[in-house]
Amino acid sequence: MEVLAAHVLRRGLRMTRQRKTIAEVLLATDGHLNIDQLYQAVRQRDPNVGYATIYRTLKLLTECGLASNAHFGDGAARFESMMHRHHHDHLICTACGLIVEFENDDIEVLQERVCRDHGFVMSAHKMEIYGLCARCRGAATGQREHVD
Amino acid sequence: MEVLAAHVLRRGLRMTRQRKTIAEVLLATDGHLNIDQLYQAVRQRDPNVGYATIYRTLKLLTECGLASNAHFGDGAARFESMMHRHHHDHLICTACGLIVEFENDDIEVLQERVCRDHGFVMSAHKMEIYGLCARCRGAATGQREHVD
DNA sequence: TTAGGTGCAAACCCTTTGCTTTCTA
DNA sequence: TAGAAAGCAAAGGGTTTGCACCTAA
Numbered sequence: 001m002e003v004l005a006a007h008v009l010r011r012g013l014r015m016t017r018q019r020k021t022i023a024e025v026l027l028a029t030d031g032h033l034n035i036d037q038l039y040q041a042v043r044q045r046d047p048n049v050g051y052a053t054i055y056r057t058l059k060l061l062t063e064c065g066l067a068s069n070a071h072f073g074d075g076a077a078r079f080e081s082m083m084h085r086h087h088h089d090h091l092i093c094t095a096c097g098l099i100v101e102f103e104n105d106d107i108e109v110l111q112e113r114v115c116r117d118h119g120f121v122m123s124a125h126k127m128e129i130y131g132l133c134a135r136c137r138g139a140a141t142g143q144r145e146h147v148d
Numbered sequence: 149m150e151v152l153a154a155h156v157l158r159r160g161l162r163m164t165r166q167r168k169t170i171a172e173v174l175l176a177t178d179g180h181l182n183i184d185q186l187y188q189a190v191r192q193r194d195p196n197v198g199y200a201t202i203y204r205t206l207k208l209l210t211e212c213g214l215a216s217n218a219h220f221g222d223g224a225a226r227f228e229s230m231m232h233r234h235h236h237d238h239l240i241c242t243a244c245g246l247i248v249e250f251e252n253d254d255i256e257v258l259q260e261r262v263c264r265d266h267g268f269v270m271s272a273h274k275m276e277i278y279g280l281c282a283r284c285r286g287a288a289t290g291q292r293e294h295v296d
Numbered sequence: 297t298t299a300g301g302t303g304c305a306a307a308c309c310c311t312t313t314g315c316t317t318t319c320t321a
Numbered sequence: 322t323a324g325a326a327a328g329c330a331a332a333g334g335g336t337t338t339g340c341a342c343c344t345a346a
Binding site for chain 2: 299300301302303305
């Protein structure tokens, strides 16, 4: 929250009630929120906030590193708080939609190496593994596995 | 192409001129195509093909494993042929948009392990590393690095 | 001959923008 | 008080769908 305040200040912007609410809701969340979920949660606290404000604020939060957005291939963006968190990647169940976060330092090291080998300087990365979670694997063996 | 024919046959569908053309164009391509590029290329051979057919055929090709689609975070899907190719991941330059493909077996192994540790059975994965390519790094040191 | 497929245009969905009003600094 | 932000609605851009006509099998 202080990070947002600083960012806002530095750029001569204003700290509004809506920005505070959206930031609080997002930072208090611990998994992934899609836009609708965030919108609903924010409106429980402040019933007149519109989608435009959500989007505009999310952009701001992403700029100052408090949020990050992830497209999981289904067209709808999801956001997550970056507060107090390590970088992590995602395991996504293609049957039930479960999203599990994981961190793996060995992979990170290899990614850095790949970058170096190609002359790149890495600024970010994103890794998503799709598959069936333990539950879905057990529940429906003939289940459709689809990654689009 | 035989794969598509088989898929089509198996499902009682038809092998149309348009499907052939789209499959040929895609399979002959070696990098990434966005929908517009594919559309243009297909229409050079068959001027009346519409977007709907492109989308519908791409869905078919993805189902039978001949194509895969990748959202690189900018809202527009890109497709690539899966023919005769290893799985690979992507390095993306955030300044010039250059996309470099790479393969890294060590990372693949670690991904499998992560899956196993979480009880998942992996069906697919996607890894994108964002950064500055050698050229852009040299050209513009103050360049904005943005990953959305 | 008869489903399935195509093309076109309209519909959709998510996101962004324009404009007027409201409110922070 | 000035200029940024909100809220609403309309516009945009990519993708999907409905429907009448066409075509592979």
